[in-house]
Amino acid sequence: MLKSLTKAALFALATAGVVLTGPSAAQAEYPEKPVTMVIPLGAGGSHDLNARIITSIVPSYLGQAMIVRLTPGAGGQKGTQEVARSPADGYTLLFTHNYIDMLQQYVESVPYEPMKDFVPIARVNYAPVSIIVRADSPYQTFEELVAAAKAEPGQLQLGHSGNWGAFFVPAAQIMKKLDFVVNLVPYQGGGPALQSLLSGDSDVTLAFPSAIGELLEAGKIRVLATAGDTPLYEGVPTFSEVGITGDIGFMHRFVLAPAGTPQEVVDKLTVAFEEMSKDETFAKLMSRLGESVDHMTGAEYQKLREQQAEDYQELVKNLTSQ
Known part of the structure; x- marks a missing residue:
């Protein structure tokens, strides 16, 4: 009887193991819920206006809604830190710009490491001030x-x-x-x-x-x-x-994800933003807003980002020197 029960118990456990590790318990394919895009700036600015168009188009290519959350404060550091500390699962992204991303680290201590704490997804455009x-x-x-x-x-x-x-x-x-x-x-x-x-x-x-x-x-x-x-x-x-010469007054708008985001999630986001950049409705809406579409993949923008880090270090030295 004991042997019989043992065999039955082992069979039950083995069957349960199959259920637990089988497809029914596997992680759902990303994204299975809406994605939040944090803007580290206040309402009514160009990032807010651009984001409203982005979040109306990109869901068609991502397969889920994208929600804007405005988190201003500390010159952009509050919202940036929030995303840096968010789970690296692709459900919290940062829509920011080059000055917050690469320049602020040279003028004060920021509560994150720009190059280590984020991975670029896409540059959407850049604009002259x-x-x-x-x-x-x-x-x-x-x-x-x-x-x-x-x-x-x-x-x-x-x-x-x-x-x-x-x-x-x-x-x-x-x-x-x-x-x-x-x-x-x-x-x-x-x-x-x-x-x-x-x-x-x-x-x-x-x-x-x-x-x-x-x-x-x-x-x-x-x-x-x-x-x-x-x-x-x-x-x-x-x-x-x-009489104002040089690279002055251009802002790059781009999307970052927390470092450690799985590559398959990064890839899916990359494709979604790239497809959005080719969308005719997106181009028309951006044009009505007075903005261009100047897409770069995250990998492409990362090279520019690294150059900005060098350039801004010199810029801060120049602006703060007497």
Whole structure:
């Protein structure tokens, strides 16, 4: 009887083992639930606006919804740290930019290691910044703004998206190149910085195309100059035309995942973002926003990221030297 029971028990255990290790208990294929995309910036900025389009298109290629979560604070470090400490399972991603990602490590101690704690998934695009004032501003041209700043150093208020961020850095570069000073006032992202301009709390700010279009059409702002040497708006000079040369004022928008994310998950995300970049509806929506589509795979962007790390180290030295 004992032998019989033992055999029966062993058979039951063996059968249970087959069930436990068989297909019915295997991990479901990624993704089996919505994916969260964290933006380490405030509402209403260019990242927020771009993300709304991304998350409306990429689910078609990923097979699950993608949810935006805005987590501003500490110049982008709060949201970045949140993703760095999230499970490396592909369900929490970071939608960030080059200044937060590669530059901030050289100006203060950050609670994560950019190169070690993240793996790039895709660069979505990059955009040139514009210098803007309210439509009722007394400054009709960039030259008039600079002249006023030189006449009264530190009196003009420039609202920006956070210290050493996408507005602060080009503003600091421009001031150093042209030898003038304005008071740099930080806000939690481009959206709040733009609102500070519209409400009259600041005299000037910077913004990217996605945040400018409707305001420009409504006659609420005036664009004084745009980054690069390719004109963006009729009658508006480029940085090179007003004496600002060099790689100033370009922001790369890209997606990172926590380091250690399984390669098969990285691969699936990589394919989804690459397919999204070819989507005609995506291109049309981005165009309406005033933004381009300039896709790079994570592996391609990682090479650029490594170059940025070197370049920004030198940039910080230059900006902080007397």
